[in-house]
Amino acid sequence: MEMFTGRMIVRAVAMAGVGVVVGVLGTAVHRGYSPWGLVLALALVLSAALLARAWAGWLGMLLLAVGTFSSVSVLAGPGPADDVLIALQPVGMVWYAGAGVVFLAALAPSRWFSDRPVEPGTRGAAEAGAGVSTPGMTDAGRTGA
Numbered sequence: 785m786e787m788f789t790g791r792m793i794v795r796a797v798a799m800a801g802v803g804v805v806v807g808v809l810g811t812a813v814h815r816g817y818s819p820w821g822l823v824l825a826l827a828l829v830l831s832a833a834l835l836a837r838a839w840a841g842w843l844g845m846l847l848l849a850v851g852t853f854s855s856v857s858v859l860a861g862p863g864p865a866d867d868v869l870i871a872l873q874p875v876g877m878v879w880y881a882g883a884g885v886v887f888l889a890a891l892a893p894s895r896w897f898s899d900r901p902v903e904p905g906t907r908g909a910a911e912a913g914a915g916v917s918t919p920g921m922t923d924a925g926r927t928g929a
Contacts, residue, residue, distance in 0.1 A: 790842075795840035796847050799832075803851020804821035806832045807883075811859045811869055812854075814879040822875050829882050836899045845886055853883035 806919060810825035838843035860870040860880060894927040 792840060796843040799836045799840050799844035800851040801847040801866060802832055803815070803837070803853075803883075804855045806848070807855030808851040808859065810879065810882060811856055814870075815875060818875060820877060826882050826885050829830035829885040830888060833886040836886070837889045837892065842890070845889060849883045851885040856880060856883065858887065860886075873885070 807830055810828055813821045814825040815821055832848055832852075833845055836848040840847075856870070856879070860868065860876075862868055870880060
């Protein structure tokens, strides 16, 4: 487990701010051009979650989900004229649960987010395509005669 550093904490707090922005933008577009607005909003949440996992780890993902859910919750309430941005309809309910998309990033394999270099001859190198021989190529990378 990684120790908490100042940089990691700053990144995690920044992801909470990103979560608020994602929640506001997603709320603005989720009802547009049905169903593509909702698809775009959920894709925005998923891409932010992958960024949070790669950049700030599990703490960043948690704070991203909190920021997204809290901004969506605030915007779901009635406005000054009793109007709502997130109606109690299927598209609104799916968007309201959209912060749960963050947890899809938690299911992604950890090797996708590793900073360790892949060594030739290891299992990770074979999966990444390293060490794959190409017909007509020698070990030195020159075309064989």
